[in-house]
Amino acid sequence: MLYTRKIVAHDKENSRYTSDLFATLGTIVLWVCWPSFNAVLVEGVPRNRAIVNTYFAIITSCVTSCAFSSLMTKDSKLSMVHLQNASLAGGVAVGTIAPMIIQPWGAVLIGFVGGAISTTSFKYFQPWLIRRLRVHDTCGVNSLHGIPGILGAVAGTISASIASYKQYKTSLYTVFPARAPILNSTQYFELVKFDPDAVHGLGWTAGKQAAFQFAALAVTLALAIFGGLLTVFIVKQPFFDPFEGRSIVPADFRHLPEATLLPKPSNVAQREQNELLVQSEGNESEEQADGQV
Secondary structure (H helix, E strand, O other): OOOOHHHHOOHHHOOOHHHHHHHHHHHHHHHHHHHHHHHOOOOOHHHHHHHHHHHHHHHHHHHHHHHHHHHHOHHHOOOHHHHHHHHHHHHHHOOOOOOOOOHHHHHHHHHHHHHHHHHHHHHHHHHHHHHHHOOOOOOOHHHHHHHHHHHHHHHHHHHHHHOOHHHHHHHHHHHOHHHOOOOOOHHHHHHHHHOOOOOOOOOOOHHHHHHHHHHHHHHHHHHHHHHHHHHHHHHOOHHHOOOOOOOOOHHHHOOOOOOOOOOOOHHHHHHHHHHHHHHHHHHHHHHHHHHHO
16 A cells, blocks of 8 residues: 555665575575464463474475475576565464474474465566555565455464364363363363363354454454554654655665775776876876967
8 A cells, every 4th residue: 555656666666686695594584483373372282282393394494485486587597586475374374283293294384385386476466566556665564464364364364173082181171271161061180180280161062163263363364454454644744754755775874884895806906096097197288388378
């Protein structure tokens, strides 16, 4: 929505070697730390499960993004934008279901689909948003977090619908607290016999849990769309537009000190000195000739 033709078409919109270098360094840090992001809110066995599932997914998305980037770019060259972003898509997509029992093949599948759709979105969908809807996604948030996030929410709904006590044992109520038996029910007393520290819940079924998972996705999308439109309405006001009638180059908004030049090589300095000497002698000769005239 924050579309401005002069910004999108500006040559400064493209990446540079230095920015790509630092962005890649940031990607490496995020890649290493992403399992801790997905596992921080759970404890015990589900935390270990979340770490392992995240690594499976994010490794697969990294390999997938390299493969798809090579297929989609000219001369089969890798795009740094794809590698800096789509390589993390697996970690985003598996975030919702990281503590669930999805098996290694499930985590690999999520990582593959996440990396593939993220790379495809950067190549085709993001330019389409600018051309058709005039949505200028400067950081590729939709391609890295939006679409893989929706994929993860759908996968979470499916996983919640098939989760059972036979599969999870008592950890089922750690992953899905609302599915724990109601207080003072027969199931609750049976659970306390095996786990004295068990906490009662709402007694939800797998289907109800899955329905609430999907409802959470719908509510999140509604809030995101409403909040985005509200923000656009506010910042589109004239007094919020910093580029109206002015340059978008940062150097035009601040004073930059003159660059400090490195010392020149001795041969270059000597050559320039000789040229200046010859030029000064020529000027003296012309002045003497003019004086005689």
